[in-house]
Amino acid sequence: MSTKEEDFELLKQLTEIQSCSGNESAIRSFIKDTVEDDCDRIDVDYLGNLICTISGNGKENDKLKVLLDAHMDEIGYIVRYIDDNGFIRFSKVGGQNPRIQPGQQVTIHSTSGEDIIGIIGEKPIHLIEDKERKKTSKFEDLFIDIGFSNKKEVEEYISVGDYITLKQEFTPFKNKNRFFSKSLDDRAGCFILIKLIKEFSRLSDKLDKDLIFLFAAQEEIGTRGATVGSYRVSPDLAIALEVTHAIDFPGISKDKFDDCSLGDGVAIRVGPNLYTKLSKMLVETAKENDIPYILRASPGPTPTDARAIQMTKQGIPCSLISAPLRYMHTNIETVEY
Structure with missing residues (x-):
């Protein structure tokens, strides 16, 4: 298990790398170097997606393929x-x-x-x-x-x-659990994927599913990376990891938007863009493991990779989980650890 100091150092490295949509080479190289020893296979496609695979045990045609997605580009x-x-x-x-x-x-x-x-x-x-x-x-x-x-x-x-x-440095606040930086949308999701890769690589002998981790390119200009990446992978189900608006600062109303604050836990999206059965499974898992969570309603297509993944090929069951974040698309995006 990594320490908080190690996690903050990884977050600092991820967020201070400058790689906007269409120019993801620097962040892609960093992530690849960080996880390549933990993966069975790593691919880079023509759009610049980084696709990392941990193979499960069992017959190739019988194994479930699970896609976990976070976009690595920034505005x-x-x-x-x-x-x-x-x-x-x-x-x-x-x-x-x-x-x-x-x-x-x-x-x-x-x-x-x-x-x-x-x-x-x-x-x-x-x-x-x-x-x-x-x-x-x-x-x-x-x-x-x-x-x-x-x-x-x-x-x-x-x-x-x-x-x-x-240009912006990663900076913790005085209370030590909150920090701000540019590009936490969605380097926060990339951070979680990296942590999952490290954890699942230690448990690979117990896996009976193929886990594919998609660090997607060009989300900020139309979920382009997830569109082609999910088509290539063709998973049986998928979960997209994102950030979501924290509605907890002056001048913004929860009545107009919804109830979401830093420290509330993971936000699980529900709505027609998300596969209901999978979202319910995530809720039950959170309850069983005492993981703090909130529900966020999405009445239409979400402006995330989940929108693209859901509509790939014949359709892919997809869910979306997010970390509450203040001041999205600024260079002072704020998250709680």
């Missing part, structure tokens, strides 16, 4: 234009909140192989007219400054199409 940006003064215009990769972008420090992952630090600039408050102060900057008006004076200087390092990610 980011992509360079779309460099102006004559050397300022970089960029577009969103995944869902971004324009209200929090100005003043952020970012890393541009140059096709030359060098990581370039930049900042998202903003007018000083002294130079903003009163009528503009209540408005949010439009995304297309934002720009990145990397400290050069003209386009030619910038183009020695940066090209259109280079990926960009936020």
Whole structure:
């Protein structure tokens, strides 16, 4: 069993790696290096998914195949234009909140192989007219400054199409059980998958099922990795591991959304996108083992890999479990250990 300090170090490494959708090579390499000695087989497909298998005992055609999924990508940006003064215009990769972008420090992952630090600039408050102060900057008006004076200087390092990610350190709070970082959506799920791989590898001689762990690519731009990954694996059933909104801070109403707070335990989703029998089994397992849990209703397709997995081939029984998280899609996403 790992210690809390070891778990926090793993979470720190996972969340500080910068790998947005379509540019997952760094996080994929780290996870592969972390689990390869614990798996019977590891594959990487054309979309960039990392597929790790622990084989159970028994006849090949008789064994149940269970898929456990978490996405390893994060939200980011992509360079779309460099102006004559050397300022970089960029577009969103995944869902971004324009209200929090100005003043952020970012890393541009140059096709030359060098990581370039930049900042998202903003007018000083002294130079903003009163009528503009209540408005949010439009995304297309934002720009990145990397400290050069003209386009030619910038183009020695940066090209259109280079990926960009936020820069943020993993930081525990004073109470030691809560922490914040970027990309806990869904490196928190990746952390759990890694822990499961380590545990099941020690029990492999007792397994009668094949366990396939899918670290999916490109979830943030449309669950693309899970779509092709689950098609390739073709499991008998699947569970997606995600984060979910904690509704427990000022300015947000549980009446409007639902009752979910940090420390509530695992959130088990129920609804038409999830296989009812499997979700009930998860609830019963939580009850039998005194595992804290809450139920979250999902009246339609969830914006997660579970949506894609459920509709693969002839349909795959799929359930979704999540960790409550505050401030999703910011660089201060907050979780309780």
